[in-house]
Amino acid sequence: MDRKTTHSKAWLFVLPVILLVAFNAVIPLMTVVNYSVQETFGNNVFFWEGVKWFEAILTSDRFHASLGRQMLFTTIILLIEIPLGVAIALTMPKKGVWVSVCLVFMAMPLLIPWNVVGAMWNIFALPDIGLLGRTINALGIDYNFTSQPVAAWFTIILMDVWHWTSLVVLLAYAGLNSIPDAYYQAAKIDGAKPWAVFRYIQLPKMKRVLTIAILLRFMDSFMIYTEPFVLTGGGPGNSTTFLSIDLVKIALGQFDLGPAAAMSLIYFLIVLLVSWLFYTLMMKDEAK
Amino acid sequence: MRNTARFIPAVYIFLLMTPIYWLINMSFKTTNEILGTFSLWPNEITFDNYITIFTDPTWYNGYFNSLSYVSINMVISVTVALPAAYAFSRYRFLGDKHLFFWLLTNRMAPPAVFALPFFQLYSAVNLFDTPLAVALAHCLFNIPLAVWILEGFMSGIPKELDETAYVDGYSFPRFFVRIFIPTIASGIGVALFFCFMFSWVELLLAKTLTSVSAKPIAATMTRTASSSGYELGLLAAAGTLTIIPGAFVIYFVRNYIAKGFALGRV
Numbered sequence: 444m445d446r447k448t449t450h451s452k453a454w455l456f457v458l459p460v461i462l463l464v465a466f467n468a469v470i471p472l473m474t475v476v477n478y479s480v481q482e483t484f485g486n487n488v489f490f491w492e493g494v495k496w497f498e499a500i501l502t503s504d505r506f507h508a509s510l511g512r513q514m515l516f517t518t519i520i521l522l523i524e525i526p527l528g529v530a531i532a533l534t535m536p537k538k539g540v541w542v543s544v545c546l547v548f549m550a551m552p553l554l555i556p557w558n559v560v561g562a563m564w565n566i567f568a569l570p571d572i573g574l575l576g577r578t579i580n581a582l583g584i585d586y587n588f589t590s591q592p593v594a595a596w597f598t599i600i601l602m603d604v605w606h607w608t609s610l611v612v613l614l615a616y617a618g619l620n621s622i623p624d625a626y627y628q629a630a631k632i633d634g635a636k637p638w639a640v641f642r643y644i645q646l647p648k649m650k651r652v653l654t655i656a657i658l659l660r661f662m663d664s665f666m667i668y669t670e671p672f673v674l675t676g677g678g679p680g681n682s683t684t685f686l687s688i689d690l691v692k693i694a695l696g697q698f699d700l701g702p703a704a705a706m707s708l709i710y711f712l713i714v715l716l717v718s719w720l721f722y723t724l725m726m727k728d729e730a731k
Numbered sequence: 732m733r734n735t736a737r738f739i740p741a742v743y744i745f746l747l748m749t750p751i752y753w754l755i756n757m758s759f760k761t762t763n764e765i766l767g768t769f770s771l772w773p774n775e776i777t778f779d780n781y782i783t784i785f786t787d788p789t790w791y792n793g794y795f796n797s798l799s800y801v802s803i804n805m806v807i808s809v810t811v812a813l814p815a816a817y818a819f820s821r822y823r824f825l826g827d828k829h830l831f832f833w834l835l836t837n838r839m840a841p842p843a844v845f846a847l848p849f850f851q852l853y854s855a856v857n858l859f860d861t862p863l864a865v866a867l868a869h870c871l872f873n874i875p876l877a878v879w880i881l882e883g884f885m886s887g888i889p890k891e892l893d894e895t896a897y898v899d900g901y902s903f904p905r906f907f908v909r910i911f912i913p914t915i916a917s918g919i920g921v922a923l924f925f926c927f928m929f930s931w932v933e934l935l936l937a938k939t940l941t942s943v944s945a946k947p948i949a950a951t952m953t954r955t956a957s958s959s960g961y962e963l964g965l966l967a968a969a970g971t972l973t974i975i976p977g978a979f980v981i982y983f984v985r986n987y988i989a990k991g992f993a994l995g996r997v
Contacts, residue, residue: 447821449822449824450822450824464875471849472848475844534737547981549743549744551981552747553928554928555973563754563970574750694847695847711839711840714841
């Protein structure tokens with residue numbers, strides 16, 4: 444870290460990146476800010492409204508409801524995917540052909556387009572033609588995700604666990620692989636129990652990759668749109684309408700640009716704030 | 732205990748493959764069989780669904796469109812990320828840390844927030860409905876990611892390499908292209924892999940920025956699902972075909988994935 448040289452021309456190296464990202468980020472963001480403070484009745488005529496939309500969104504029950512659903516969803520999938528991913532990574536072999544086989548198959552769900560994931564789970568979980576739906580109903584449980592909110596939640600969570608646990612596995616596995624053999628030998632000599640090896644050797648060494656895993660899973664699950672949209676369309680009722688689905692409904696469905704823009708900014712700020720907290724904690728750790 | 736643990740990855744992979752198997756199973760069935768009977772494998776295998784996709788231009792063009800914007804995006808992202816990552820890993824300059832975090836914030840922007848402004852922006856610059864528009868839009872999250880990964884890899888290369896090259900009389904561009912890039916080849920591979928992954932799976936922006944001539948395959952599927960009723964077999968076949976490029980790419984980078992996660996900062 445401290446071996447870096449001060450070099451003011453380094454900005455030239457970064458310039459292409461800044462220009463491209465700014466084109467994609469700053470201009471649209473300014474558009475959103477612009478809409479968020481104005482009212483329009485069409486014909487490109489806009490009226491200044493100040494913070495009216497922000498107040499409306501922050502006090503609206505609809506926003507609170509979708510934010511609540513979003514937080515519940517993100518919490519549940521983090522609580523399942525992180526421990527499960529670590530557990531699977533711990534049982535993976537260290538060397539051999541089996542490693543490649545594991546990696547190739549486990550990474551597969553990560554590379555399937557998100558709407559295909561939704562469509563695939565739709566035909567997998569439908570109670571009449573899907574393997575999962577049929578099996579659950581055959582066990583005597585009445586299950587139909589298109590009409591029961593609980594079943595819809597169960598299906599979406601199962602789908603997300605299926606879709607993303609592998610990312611945690613791959614990250615945790617990479618962290619485990621970076622532990623030198625000498626650590627394990629020392630633990631063996633000391634007669635350490637498997638739990639002690641995990642708690643005092645493996646877990647600390649995985650800390651960085653796990654922080655990254657939690658950060659990535661938090662950001663992506665908080666932005667989830669396509670998979671639940673294809674699977675349930677936000678329903679039954681509004682039971683699986685997460686923030687992004689609600690936002691697209693307001694912006695493109697009802698074309699309420701002002702409220703949609705205000706909601707976009709609030710939404711973005713929430714993701715940004717939580718991610719910044721994670722990032723700062725992570726960097727603090729690395730500096731040590 | 733050791734032996735039972737060994738089965739866990741196998742069980743996990745089995746569970747992962749089950750929904751994929753069901754999709755492939757459906758793709759070889761006729762619509763009548765899908766809706767009429769329930770069976771774990773097709774009773775009479777039909778290739779009609781695949782034949783439709785390979786003979787109908789609205790279908791197979793979808794694959795070309797998707798692959799073309801993904802490739803353009805991979806090339807752009809990694810090309811501009813290389814010098815930037817080098818600067819972040821080697822130099823200290825005004826605002827470097829803030830800039831790095833600002834780049835990462837774009838990875839955190841929900842695509843739903845940007846869908847409408849992107850539509851207006853790319854219409855204004857006359858790029859709407861071209862693969863280039865989608866490729867550029869995907870740069871929003873892929874460039875920060877590529878910079879992040881490459882910076883991790885480059886920081887793992889000792890600075891002595893750069894210094895020795897200068898002593899040997901290499902100019903900077905020659906050093907960068909001839910020595911540095913080959914040294915971090917595996918990092919570039921990993922960055923390309925992640926750019927492929929996130930560009931290939933994203934749909935919200937890709938769908939917003941295209942209408943007819945650059946429509947991605949995944950969007951073609953959505954249209955079919957809604958307009959022509961319930962052609963599940965066709966849908967399943969199209970879905971199965973979208974899995975293949977991904978599987979292909981993973982196979983090539985399999986040895987770098989684990990290493991890439993550890994060295995790079997992803």
